[in-house]
Amino acid sequence: MTGKLDLDPGVVAKARALAARAGQPVVDLARSHTTVSVERAVLRLAGVQGADSDGIPWVNRLVDTVRADVGLGHGVALPVFDAMRSTGVDDVTVLAQKAAAGAVRFAVPERKADLAAARRAARRATGAGLKLVDRRRAERDRLIKRYGDPRQRPWIYLIVATGDIFEDIPQAQAAARAGADVIAVIRSTGQSLLDYVPEGATREGFAGTYATQENFRLMRAALDETSKELGRYVRLTNYASGLCMPEIAALAGMERLDMMLNDSMYGILFRDINPIRTFVDQRFSRQVHARAGIIINTGEDNYLTTADAVEAAHTVTVSQLLNEFFAHEAGLADWQLGLGHAFEINPDLPDSFRMELAHALLARELFPDAPLKWMPPTKHMTGDVFRGNLLDGFFNLVGALTGQGILLVGMMTEAVVTPWLSDRDIALQNVRYVLNGAGNLHEDFVPAPGGFIQSRAHEVLGEAVGLLARIVDDTLLDAIADGTFGIMKRPADRGKGLDGVARHEDDYYNPVTEALEA
Amino acid sequence: MSIVRPYGDTTGDGMVQLSFTLPVVHDKRAEGAALQLAAKMGMEPAMLVHAKPMGDGFTFFVVYGRVAHLVDTDQVQVVERDFPLLSAKEVNAVIKRRLRRRLNVVGACIGTDAHTVGIDAILNVKGIAGEKGLEYYRELAVTNMGAQVSVPDLVETARAQKADAVLVSQVVTQRDAHLQNTRAMSAAFREALPAGKRPLLIVGGPRFDELMAGELGVDRIFGRGTTPGEVASYLVHALLGSQN
Numbered sequence: 001m002t003g004k005l006d007l008d009p010g011v012v013a014k015a016r017a018l019a020a021r022a023g024q025p026v027v028d029l030a031r032s033h034t035t036v037s038v039e040r041a042v043l044r045l046a047g048v049q050g051a052d053s054d055g056i057p058w059v060n061r062l063v064d065t066v067r068a069d070v071g072l073g074h075g076v077a078l079p080v081f082d083a084m085r086s087t088g089v090d091d092v093t094v095l096a097q098k099a100a101a102g103a104v105r106f107a108v109p110e111r112k113a114d115l116a117a118a119r120r121a122a123r124r125a126t127g128a129g130l131k132l133v134d135r136r137r138a139e140r141d142r143l144i145k146r147y148g149d150p151r152q153r154p155w156i157y158l159i160v161a162t163g164d165i166f167e168d169i170p171q172a173q174a175a176a177r178a179g180a181d182v183i184a185v186i187r188s189t190g191q192s193l194l195d196y197v198p199e200g201a202t203r204e205g206f207a208g209t210y211a212t213q214e215n216f217r218l219m220r221a222a223l224d225e226t227s228k229e230l231g232r233y234v235r236l237t238n239y240a241s242g243l244c245m246p247e248i249a250a251l252a253g254m255e256r257l258d259m260m261l262n263d264s265m266y267g268i269l270f271r272d273i274n275p276i277r278t279f280v281d282q283r284f285s286r287q288v289h290a291r292a293g294i295i296i297n298t299g300e301d302n303y304l305t306t307a308d309a310v311e312a313a314h315t316v317t318v319s320q321l322l323n324e325f326f327a328h329e330a331g332l333a334d335w336q337l338g339l340g341h342a343f344e345i346n347p348d349l350p351d352s353f354r355m356e357l358a359h360a361l362l363a364r365e366l367f368p369d370a371p372l373k374w375m376p377p378t379k380h381m382t383g384d385v386f387r388g389n390l391l392d393g394f395f396n397l398v399g400a401l402t403g404q405g406i407l408l409v410g411m412m413t414e415a416v417v418t419p420w421l422s423d424r425d426i427a428l429q430n431v432r433y434v435l436n437g438a439g440n441l442h443e444d445f446v447p448a449p450g451g452f453i454q455s456r457a458h459e460v461l462g463e464a465v466g467l468l469a470r471i472v473d474d475t476l477l478d479a480i481a482d483g484t485f486g487i488m489k490r491p492a493d494r495g496k497g498l499d500g501v502a503r504h505e506d507d508y509y510n511p512v513t514e515a516l517e518a
Numbered sequence: 519m520s521i522v523r524p525y526g527d528t529t530g531d532g533m534v535q536l537s538f539t540l541p542v543v544h545d546k547r548a549e550g551a552a553l554q555l556a557a558k559m560g561m562e563p564a565m566l567v568h569a570k571p572m573g574d575g576f577t578f579f580v581v582y583g584r585v586a587h588l589v590d591t592d593q594v595q596v597v598e599r600d601f602p603l604l605s606a607k608e609v610n611a612v613i614k615r616r617l618r619r620r621l622n623v624v625g626a627c628i629g630t631d632a633h634t635v636g637i638d639a640i641l642n643v644k645g646i647a648g649e650k651g652l653e654y655y656r657e658l659a660v661t662n663m664g665a666q667v668s669v670p671d672l673v674e675t676a677r678a679q680k681a682d683a684v685l686v687s688q689v690v691t692q693r694d695a696h697l698q699n700t701r702a703m704s705a706a707f708r709e710a711l712p713a714g715k716r717p718l719l720i721v722g723g724p725r726f727d728e729l730m731a732g733e734l735g736v737d738r739i740f741g742r743g744t745t746p747g748e749v750a751s752y753l754v755h756a757l758l759g760s761q762n
Contacts, residue, residue: 163692174573189690190630193666206630207690272664305635383742422539425572
């Protein structure tokens with residue numbers, strides 16, 4: 001699939017080099033800070049489970065207590081595992097309960113022997129969590145071998161979102177039987193700004209279902225049954241985003257989710273989460289996803305819903321390059337990079353479809369080994385469901401012609417209702433017709449040398465290089481503060497979750513990061 | 519003429535189309551059930567043009583047919599635009615002349631609603647449908663608080679910014695969240711500020727009934743398809759009285 005656009009390898013290399021230069025200061029920032037959610041993820045991997053009678057997870061109670069005693073900058077692992085030894089408690093959850101009752105004083109161990117003992121214990125406990133993640137990954141590999149991957153590319157990705165996990169399950173199973181290869185359970189709209197992960201099976205959500213460990217487990221088990229029935233491994237997707245992304249990544253690894261939405265800048269731009277909080281949480285969550293064999297989905301499609309899809313096309317490319325850099329730095333392999341992009345050009349523009357093809361092909365050729373995630377029109381879906389169905393058909397055609405890896409099925413009732421059973425059926429019929437009818441048309445689809453599509457792709461790549469150069473000069477944090485992406489202005493000293501960030505002290509210790517970077 | 523019928527291809531033919539799903543397996547009886555529903559909805563005669571099984575025990579139908587109902591356009595009740603539509607330039611000029619300071623607008627999505635698309639369409643410079651948003655108006659000072667703003671924060675910000683008008687967008691309608699949030703918001707403003715000091719309260723969203731303003735305790739509701747220019751014109755009309 002390479003070489004249709006005749007991209008200049010020199011320009012492509014330059015774009016990547018600039019992305020690395022723009023991203024490196026942010027990586028340095030992430031390596032020198034921690035957050036409450038990173039520390040809670042460490043405790044989850046160390047085995048802390050459950051919540052108090054108000055539904056506040058014990059990991060939150062424990063991190064808050066440790067923080068009140070010694071601050072966050074040392075990491076919670078040493079104070080917690082030192083306290084385990086000094087109090088003689090052998091279950092971390094029990095320690096969290098005692099700590100919440102005010103029965104434990106935390107301190108950073110000072111004696112060399114205590115320090116070594118605390119490190120050893122922390123490593124052992126979190127090692128067990130990581131071993132579970134490894135077992136889950138091996139289990140996925142085994143099930144894929146047994147049941148098989150989808151027969152076609154792109155994989156067909158469908159959303160369920162009832163708010164009630166017990167309604168979601170039959171809907172997800174029905175969607176899989178109707179042809180979905182990937183099921184995404186959309187989260188309740190409030191969740192991204194919750195600074196804790198709710199517990200247990202949930203039946204109440206707004207425009208989505210809460211991401212909880214139990215909901216993950218229930219849905220994965222149900223889709224395992226359906227995979228067996230269909231002879232095809234059905235993947236499960238959720239969201240490692242918002243204030244708790246590191247913890248949700250850890251839970252996803254432990255419950256064998258297969259894909260996670262995990263964008264480097266989405267929370268900053270669209271949820272007004274503090275940029276530093278996001279970048280620190282991002283790096284940790286990507287490291288966990290790398291270990292868990294999870295495919296991440298990035299969120300570039302969102303830029304085009306606020307900015308203009310033609311004028312801002314290059315911001316998508318820039319974000320993809322940055323997401324790639326951050327992902328590689330965190331240890332993710334190319335096959336795990338579901339870089340996002342979307343069909344959002346105003347359909348009334350002349351040549352809108354040609355431009356869509358050019359942009360989609362550019363993404364394909366820049367990232368030949370990444371399973372790109374192709375997102376359907378939303379901004380120009382007006383409630384005219386008939387026109388919407390046509391637009392979705394053209395969207396599907398671009399997907400077939402440009403070798404997209406993951407195709408999110410567009411609904412003609414976008415912006416009207418949450419999809420009805422019949423909307424989903426009509427949408428899948430649309431996808432099946434286009435993929436089947438187009439067949440291997442991509443083999444014949446060779447844009448004319450120097451023609452519109454090639455020129456447009458070169459233009460977008462050129463603009464992307466220009467913007468990356470400006471970001472390098474300006475720094476990425478300032479570019480975000482100035483509203484470079486998606487028009488939102490997000491300064492680094494503002495936004496939600498900033499109070500949960502701490503700079504590493506010299507003796508900061510995190511056994512999970514240590515293991516993931518080994 | 520105030521009495522009309524739906525139009526298919528001939529005046530007065532009354533033809534409509536309808537699609538729906540019944541939770542039954544597709545067979546003859548299911549098709550009969552679909553026609554029964556159509557008849558009860560006033561379609562007589564109804565033609566079942568498409569029936570397709572979906573999943574386990576569901577069937578999708580498309581029905582065309584003639585409805586006997588008459589529509590009297592004189593009996594229709596809607597909120598007609600009761601203010602003149604001004605250009606951005608005119609809006610700025612009126613504010614400058616009558617208010618002699620910038621008009622303060624605070625906007626937010628409240629509650630759990632994270633969909634900023636509505637408020638951004640009205641407020642962001644980018645605007646919508648070729649019309650620039652309120653931030654573009656020189657004489658409007660806009661504070662866009664973004665998504666998931668709590669009602670107390672909104673009241674506090676409105677007070678701090680000396681807001682002349684507060685714009686709230688609500689897209690999510692599950693369990694009537696848009697109505698509950700709007701009532702909570704208007705109640706909070708009533709509680710926090712005396713009548714003369716209260717900003718103009720405006721809500722917008724695709725699922726509001728524009729007739730419900732009084733019931734929800736707000737000054738105005740804007741529905742689907744509202745443009746920034748309409749909102750700006752309304753602000754000037756409601757706060758400064760109409761020009762001319």
